[in-house]
Amino acid sequence: MIKQPPSLFQTLIGIGVALVGLGLALGAIGISSTAGYGGVGPNFLPWLIAVALLLCGGFIVWESRSGGFRSMDVPTGAPMAYWPGFVWVSAGLLANAALITSIGFIFSCTLCFVLAVQGLRGAAGRADRRPVAWLKDVLIGMAIAAPVYWTFTQFLAINLPGITSTGWL
C-alpha cells in the first residue's frame, strides 16, 4: 500500500451507498407486504437490502474516517484523473444515446467513436485536432460501425435503428 486516494472520496462513496439504501427503504414503504402463505412478501428483500446497504454505507464512512479502506490495492494508473479525456468519452456515449434513434446506428456510433478517440488520444498526450486526423477517425469509426450494423441487421435479423428501413444504412 503506497498511497490511498483521499479519504474524502471514500467518505462520499460511503454516503452514496447509504443514500442508495435510504432510497431503497423509501421505495420499500410503497411495496405491498402481503405475505400469503409463506410469511415473506414482496417487500421483504427490499427492506433487507435497504438495511444492509445502510449498514455497509455506515461502515464505509467509518473506515474512511479511521485510516481509509482496509486491505485496498493501490489503484493502477496515474494518481490524478485526466478529466478532459473523460469529458470527450462521456460526450461520445451520451451523444450516442441521444441520437441513435434519429441519425441511426452507423452515424451515431461513428460519432461516439470519434469523440472517444479524441479523449483517449488526449489522455495519451497525443491529441491531434487536425482535420485530416478527424477524417481518418470518422472513416475508421464507420469501417467498424457499418459492418457491425450489417452483421446484426442482415445476418442475425436484429433490429438496430437506421436512417432507412433497408437495414443497410
Add this chain to the structure above:
Amino acid sequence: MDVFNQLLQGFVTAATPVNLLWCLVGCALGTAIGVLPGIGPAVAVAMLLPITAKVEATASMIFFAGIYYGAMYGGSTTSILLNTPGETASMVTAMEGNRMAKSGRAGAALATSAVGSFVAGTIATVLVTLFAPIVAELAVKLGPPEYFMLMLLAFTTVSAVLGKSTLRGLTALFIGLAAGLVGMDQISGQARYTGGVPELLDGIEIVLVAVGLFAVAEAMYAVLYEGRVVEDQNRMSKVYMTKKDWRRSWPAWLRGTAIGVPFGCIPAGGTEIPTFLSYATEKKMARDDVKAEFGTAGAIEGVAGPEAANNATVTTAMIPLLTLGIPTSNTTAILLGAFQNYGIQPGPQLFTTSSGLVWALIASLYIGNAMLLVLNLPMVGLWVKLLKIPKPYLYAGILIFATVGVYGMRQSAFDLFLLYGVGVLGVVMRRFDFPTAPVVVGMILGPLAEAQLRNAMSIGEGSAIVFIQRPVSLVLILVVLAVLLLPRLARYWSARSQLAWKQ
C-alpha cells in the same frame, strides 16, 4: 454406458458443419478477446447476447462456450508478452510467464500454457461428462430451502470470502441484489423500483450491467488514469518446448488440474485461489535449482501449473451452472442469462428437459479444446499482432460493440443512458477496489434466491425453522458459517499466537 451414448449423441449435434463453425468462430473470437487487454469473456458474451433472439439455443451456447474457453487461452498470451493480465485468472501466469519472456523464453511459456490449458481442459471436461449427470440426479432431490442455502453460499463466497475486503465485497453484492429488485416481482407480479419508467418494468438487463461495469468502465478508466501507461512488449520466440520443458511441465499440468477441478465444482467460484495455490505448490515442490528460477529467470512450472488450474476450474464451473443453475463467476452468470433468454433455467431438470442441448454443449467443450490448441500454438503470432492496435481505437471500438450489445437487447435508447451511469459506477468501483463479480452474481441470482426463499418459507408455513429441519439445508448453513468464520478465527488465533510468542 448411458452417459457415453448421450455424449456420442452430443457429438453428432455439435459436429454438424453449422455448429462446428459457431464453435470455431467462438474460439477464435474468444482468443482475440483474451489477447486484447481491456475486455474479458464475460463482457464479450454479454455484448453478443442479443444473438439469442435469432440464433438457435444449441448453436449460441456452443458459440458462447467457445468464447469462454478461448478467452482463457488468449489471456495467457497477453500476460506472458505484456505482463498485463486481462483478468484475475491470468494474474499468476503473468508472474512467471513474463519473467520467462524477458529471459527470451516467451515461446516455451506460451507453449506450456497452451498445452497445459488443453490437458487440464480435456481432463476437466471428462470429469464434467462423468459427474454432471450424477450431480444433477442428486440435485433433483433438493428443494427450495436447499437451493436458497446454495445460493446463499454462492453469495457468501463470491462477496465475503474471495475479495480482499468483506465490507466492499458485501456492498458490491447488495448493489447487485438491489439492481435485481428493479422490475416486476416474480411471484406477485408487483412492480418494484420502476419509478414509473416503462422500460424498467422488465428489470435491468444483465447485459447492460455487465457491459457497463466491464467494457464502458474499462474505456473510462483508461482515459482517466491509464492514458500515459506505456506497455513494454516482450519479444516473441519460437513456440517450442524442449524435452526438458516437457519433463518439467507435465507433472505441473496434472497437479494444477487436480487443484483446479474441485474449485470449479463447488459454488465458491473464482480462479484466484486455485491459480495462486497451484503456483505456491509448484514453488514449494521445486528442487533448489528450479526454485532459484522462480521470480528471477522464470520457472516453467510456475506457468504450467496455474494455467492448468485455471482451465480446470473454468471447465468444472460448468457443473454448478448446468446442474444447480448457480453461476460462480462473471462469465457463468452471463451464460446463465443466455440460458434464461431462451426460457431455459439451468438446474437438475436441464439434463432431462434439454438433454440434447446439454450434451451438445459438453461435446463442444472437447471439440473447442482441440480447436484452441491449434489456434493458440501455430497461430499465436497472428494473435500477437492484435496487440499492435492503438489503444484509442481499441477502447473507442469497444464502445461501438457495447452499444450494439445493449441496444440490441431491448432496442431502448434509455438503456444507453443507463449504460453510461453503470460505466461511471464501474470506474468508481475499480478505483476504490470494489469487486465487480458480486454485483453481476447478485443481480442474476438475487431474484432466483428470493423466489426460492419465499417458496421455502411457504413449505415451512411461514417458519424459518424449515432451513434447519432439512439435513442438507442445515449442512449448507454450517458450511456458510464455516466459510465466513473460519478464516477470521484463523487470523485471530494466528495474531494471538504471534503476540504470545513475542511476549
